[in-house]
Amino acid sequence: MGPVKNLWYKWRALRLPWRKSFLVGSDLSGNTFWEFKDKVNSMRMRRIVKTNRKTHFADVQVTPQWHQWLRYVREHPPTIEEQKQDLIRQAQIKHLAQLADERWASKPSFLDKPQTNQPGPATRTTDATMNPPAQPAPDSSSPGVSNAVKSEKEAAQGDQVKEDPWAKARGGAPSENWQPESWTPTATKR
Template identity: 30%
Template sequence: MWNYIGGSKRLPIQWSAWLAHTRAHPPSVEELQIDLIRQQRVQHNAVLIEARFQQERTQLIQEASPPPSDGPSSQAEQPSVDPSSPVSPPPESLPTTEGFTPNTPVAQRPGSTLPKTGSDEYQPETWTPKARVRRG
């Protein structure tokens, strides 16, 4: 019991919903087991997707690396590539920033038309939320 209160274990959402009176009946053992199987299936699928993503990432790194030369070369000249590090796209695929300089004012930059805003005289109306009636 103290593990649930301390936060080291999580109470199933079905029980939380029943305890919060948003669910009419407590969950059954079968329902909890089915949900546990679903959670395990989701975690397994996430592991598969992550492995596939890692494989694609290493394949992109291998394709981007230059082919080995026939001449003698030392390993110290070639930097080691960490497959877990993010891969940056090639420079030609990055968007260009032609006509943009950081010191140019926004109004003078090409293609920058800022929308006009109203005055700052707007005052919001007072509002009080209505009390909610619980049914159940």
């Protein structure tokens, strides 16, 4: 700010009794913050921000400290030193975030392709990995019995109907075996 504008702002900041609005302060962007007496409630002071006329409304940015003052969250307006310290803090946070991103990018990710060649997944159902050939388990109870006798015993057991182990637990309720009937559309009358 120039010396003339600075002197004008000091004059507008004086709380003279005939004034309707008072300058409270400005931010580093050049926005000015004002208080004026509310017409409805004379005990309360209203707070507003005035921006540069050349600045488009979408480009106006109010710092969090001034926003708190505008919303009556903080009683006293922020000082210029406090606003400068906040800019330094933001720059430090950006630098630390950049360092954290670099550390994160340097570590290997589980989403990256593995370096070693691994076997691909089995895609066919006839693949040996999906259906391995059945090998008969050795029967330790009768070591002298030949393989032909064992296969006859297994065939005889296969002919018998195996009992359902859950049949007793179900209790035979009528809803156990119920299935809905298929839907058949009927012709509509006109």
